[in-house]
Amino acid sequence: MIYSMTGYGKSVLQLPTKKVTIELKSLNSKNLDLNARMPSIYREKELSIRKVLADKLVRGKIDFSIYVEATAEDTSSQINAPVVKQYMAQLKDVVYGNDIDLLKMAVRFPDAISTVREEIDETEWQTIEVEMNKAVNDLINHRLNEGKVLEQDFNERTVAIEKLLEQVIAMDPERIEGVRERLLKGVEELREKYDENRFEQELVYYIEKFDITEEKVRLKNHLDYFTESMNSKDSNGKKLGFISQEMGREINTIGSKSNYAPMQQLVVQMKDELEKIKEQLLNVL
Known part of the structure; x- marks a missing residue:
């Protein structure tokens, strides 16, 4: 929650x-x-x-x-009667006016109104x-209530990322085969003889550098952990933020290793969903 x-x-x-x-x-x-x-x-x-x-x-x-x-x-302000009377007496020596006029002037002077501090x-x-x-x-x-709306949005976006990851997994053998064919075609175009065993060894080494098996597994684990943390008793936006950062690292690594346009398009979609999650996480307690 x-x-x-x-x-x-x-x-x-x-x-x-x-x-x-x-x-x-x-x-x-x-x-x-x-x-x-x-x-x-x-x-x-x-x-x-x-x-x-x-x-x-x-x-x-x-x-x-x-x-x-x-x-x-209910007022804490009171007229300071002795002070007001003194002001009125002094005003009579200075100006002409009846008591009402003098009173109006006197109450405007300092200390005419005293305020009792409330307790x-x-x-x-x-x-x-x-x-x-x-x-x-x-x-x-x-x-x-606002959190429930965010939770629904997070669930939809993590499911979307997981479905895109499934497409990446399904596409991976095709990607590796494409890498193999491009390398083989490149060697054949050299029109030179080559050691097939050595070529296979180099090919395996090359393909291993583009292997994304670990990234796929870690991303799936991060998605599961994100959902688990979201459903825990306590709300922890900072923790969810850290998990989303780890998800981003795996997605970025898949993108940099893929070297395959269709897979990179899926990675772009995953990044888009993750960015929307990160934006909303700023509002999570």
Whole structure:
């Protein structure tokens, strides 16, 4: 089973005086890249939030946000009455106006409004943590669903590569015979006598340099290992990436050794399928 690194999770909590919205977005990244946005009152909880997200989400570019919307009368700002009165008294000596006009001017001055620093209500925070976990699980489920789509695509492409490999295997005797005939024809065109036994020895040596038996076996093993790793309990995009690199090496070696146009065409098709697998692996957790 594999998980995509792309996902989205959201949870909304309605408290007596506010609505709290928790939102998570995830994109692919080589490592964990976490960006957290939240009101200042919750900043002291940021380290614990980061630990939870790192443990559960492992890897990816994660945007975590907490939005708070007041839904009832709940303010931490208060009018500093003594200061405002002093401002109004001083303004009376400078400008003409009634008390309402003077009040409008006074509240704009420094320290006219005082802000009381809010403290976290731990009971409230425990409720928010529950909703945060819901948002995280929502994102994980999204990742799982995206992973199923990727898994289906990988299965189709590995099957396509395996079928192309079967065609390479079936074509190989014909290729070797073609190499033998070309060499024999080349020697005969020299119109000189040659030692047939020596020619056969040289031919065997030459053909061995173009032998792709090991590459065919290793490529088949890599394809099987890729499928086995994809169906394992844990999602491991890096491991699948390493296996795909090994698959690429075997395919490239088959192409360089083949010296046979029809087989090279099959190799090109295998490379095309593998490149599409590699592109999608960038999104796998």
